[in-house]
Amino acid sequence: MLDILQDLIDQHPEYRLTLVGHSLGGAVAALAALDFHAKGWNPQVTTFGEPRIGNQALMDYIDDTFVNQTRYNANHGYRRVTHIDDPVPSLPLSEWGYTMHGGEIYISKPDLPPTEEDVHLCEGDHDPRCIAAADTASNNSISRLELRADTKSFKKWWLESKGALEIPARFQAWQHVFAHRDYFWRLGLKCGGFSSHDVLNVGSGVYLELTLAFAKQIFNGSEILLIKQGILLEFIPSRSISIQAWNLRLIRFLAKDGRTYYGDAILSGPGVTDLARATQAHVIRGDIFGKYEITDQIADVRLLLAPLAREDVKTVRCLGLNYEQHAKESKMPLPKYPVLFYKPVTALTGPFENVPVAAPAQEVEGLDYECELVAIVGKEARDVPESKALDYVMGYAVGNDVSHREWQLKRGGGQWALGKGFDGWAPFGPGIVSSRLITDPQALRISTKLNGMSVQDSSTRDMIFGVAKTISFLSQGTTLLPGDVIFTGTPQGVGSGRSPPLWLKDGDIVEVSLEEVGTCTNKVDYLKSRPKL
Numbered sequence: 001m002l003d004i005l006q007d008l009i010d011q012h013p014e015y016r017l018t019l020v021g022h023s024l025g026g027a028v029a030a031l032a033a034l035d036f037h038a039k040g041w042n043p044q045v046t047t048f049g050e051p052r053i054g055n056q057a058l059m060d061y062i063d064d065t066f067v068n069q070t071r072y073n074a075n076h077g078y079r080r081v082t083h084i085d086d087p088v089p090s091l092p093l094s095e096w097g098y099t100m101h102g103g104e105i106y107i108s109k110p111d112l113p114p115t116e117e118d119v120h121l122c123e124g125d126h127d128p129r130c131i132a133a134a135d136t137a138s139n140n141s142i143s144r145l146e147l148r149a150d151t152k153s154f155k156k157w158w159l160e161s162k163g164a165l166e167i168p169a170r171f172q173a174w175q176h177v178f179a180h181r182d183y184f185w186r187l188g189l190k191c192g193g194f195s196s197h198d199v200l201n202v203g204s205g206v207y208l209e210l211t212l213a214f215a216k217q218i219f220n221g222s223e224i225l226l227i228k229q230g231i232l233l234e235f236i237p238s239r240s241i242s243i244q245a246w247n248l249r250l251i252r253f254l255a256k257d258g259r260t261y262y263g264d265a266i267l268s269g270p271g272v273t274d275l276a277r278a279t280q281a282h283v284i285r286g287d288i289f290g291k292y293e294i295t296d297q298i299a300d301v302r303l304l305l306a307p308l309a310r311e312d313v314k315t316v317r318c319l320g321l322n323y324e325q326h327a328k329e330s331k332m333p334l335p336k337y338p339v340l341f342y343k344p345v346t347a348l349t350g351p352f353e354n355v356p357v358a359a360p361a362q363e364v365e366g367l368d369y370e371c372e373l374v375a376i377v378g379k380e381a382r383d384v385p386e387s388k389a390l391d392y393v394m395g396y397a398v399g400n401d402v403s404h405r406e407w408q409l410k411r412g413g414g415q416w417a418l419g420k421g422f423d424g425w426a427p428f429g430p431g432i433v434s435s436r437l438i439t440d441p442q443a444l445r446i447s448t449k450l451n452g453m454s455v456q457d458s459s460t461r462d463m464i465f466g467v468a469k470t471i472s473f474l475s476q477g478t479t480l481l482p483g484d485v486i487f488t489g490t491p492q493g494v495g496s497g498r499s500p501p502l503w504l505k506d507g508d509i510v511e512v513s514l515e516e517v518g519t520c521t522n523k524v525d526y527l528k529s530r531p532k533l
Helices: 002-011 022-037 055-070 131-146 151-161 173-177 205-219 324-329 387-391 407-408 467-474
Strands: 016-020 044-048 080-081 102-107 119-121 225-229 231-234 249-255 260-265 280-286 293-304 314-321 339-343 356-358 372-378 395-399 426-434 445-450 452-457 486-488 509-514 518-526
Touching: 016 022, 022 055, 055 131, 173 387, 249 280, 260 293, 293 426, 314 467, 372 445, 372 467, 372 509, 387 395, 387 467, 395 509, 395 518, 426 486, 426 518, 467 486
Parallel strands: 016 044, 044 080, 080 102, 314 486, 356 518
Antiparallel strands: 016 231, 102 119, 225 231, 249 260, 249 293, 249 426, 260 280, 280 293, 314 339, 372 395, 372 486, 395 426, 445 452, 445 509, 509 518
16 A cells, blocks of 8 residues: 555645544554654544544654644644544543543534534643543542442432433443444434444445545545545545545456346455456445445355446447557558547447357458457546546456458448447456556556467557547547446557458457456357347
């Protein structure tokens, strides 16, 4: 993770690194912040219900590093959010040598909604208006009760106090269930369809969304994302926040239990990036383009399917002549603008399905292969500047833009779509790797093998119009939707560019590969199968 963070900091020096943690995740955030500060990254920390994490010397060190230097204002380096009745900030016990550090922001109202008057910027670590003082006052009540051991004294105290026995928050076990767990509910944040348990399930998109919503409402929008072990650790402008920015290797698969799932692929070991080799995945519940949860359920993969279900795909856009060397081998001038055409959704198929060749495409030779980087749009985009375009990409796959040159160039009436749009002529996958994992789509090796022989081997660096420029161009005056699939063109080495031409035949095996994503392997099948979505 540190290498990824360093790259992000280098790429976005204008953004501030913010760590956010709830409960024990807040303690992890505190310790990580000290490490990051030592690296010169100047992090900001926001925690909710953070427990005591050390002795007075450690707390003084945290204060000296993040709190004292900024004199207790809403923008200081450490914001430790607590609220009344939460026992966790008072644990572990001070009798064991644990204490609190400063930077506390205390919410004194137990019910909804809190007002500005209910939120206190606390001084030091024992402000009488804040959580420490509330705990101390309760302790004093217990002490006063202990002095009245005899029945007469107890009865008198009980009548005078009207039975108002104050039990310290740290001893109120029921508050562990409500006050500590339900920070976001108590702050008035809503999430339809999910319980507070789901809200605080570290790793769920709901938790992520609510954390960012709280930061935006209370702290003017911290520019963060990427959750890991209860900490949010990445830079994204608040206007661009979306669930699909998770570090996800999305696959869609038929499991051994007979069900079809979306999942986050589990790869076998370090250095393994080919999603085609995934044998297990964490099952994903929810809307992959909205709110979803990566569950703890692990399912065994029987067969990888097209990474998007047909109902989740909006359009299939494709670019032609988008690699410089391919344009040259085609003896065509370099285009001044992206050459756009469309394929029907029915052309999409899975990474291991046969490519069916219908009767019209068997009448004459001309069947060809094209390995392509495929970009999937993750959120609605219109009039997007090139500098922000990659923020709208959910992730990347590899695909084969199967083409019939006779139907494309001679029988299509001047339109390419007929020679490229037969059913099953756009296999892609083997999954979708998050754009947060592939930060530079213009630095990937891309290749094709035909019956084991290398026929295309290039780099996405040779694109004429890179992914960012393509997204920006296509969004001008036209809205791109979540689920739009964009084939971005093929490099040199296609069959039609060879002498003599190298056409696909019945039974041929075509493998298209993209670095960091994996390989799709498809067999050419003359009228023997139909594509599966």
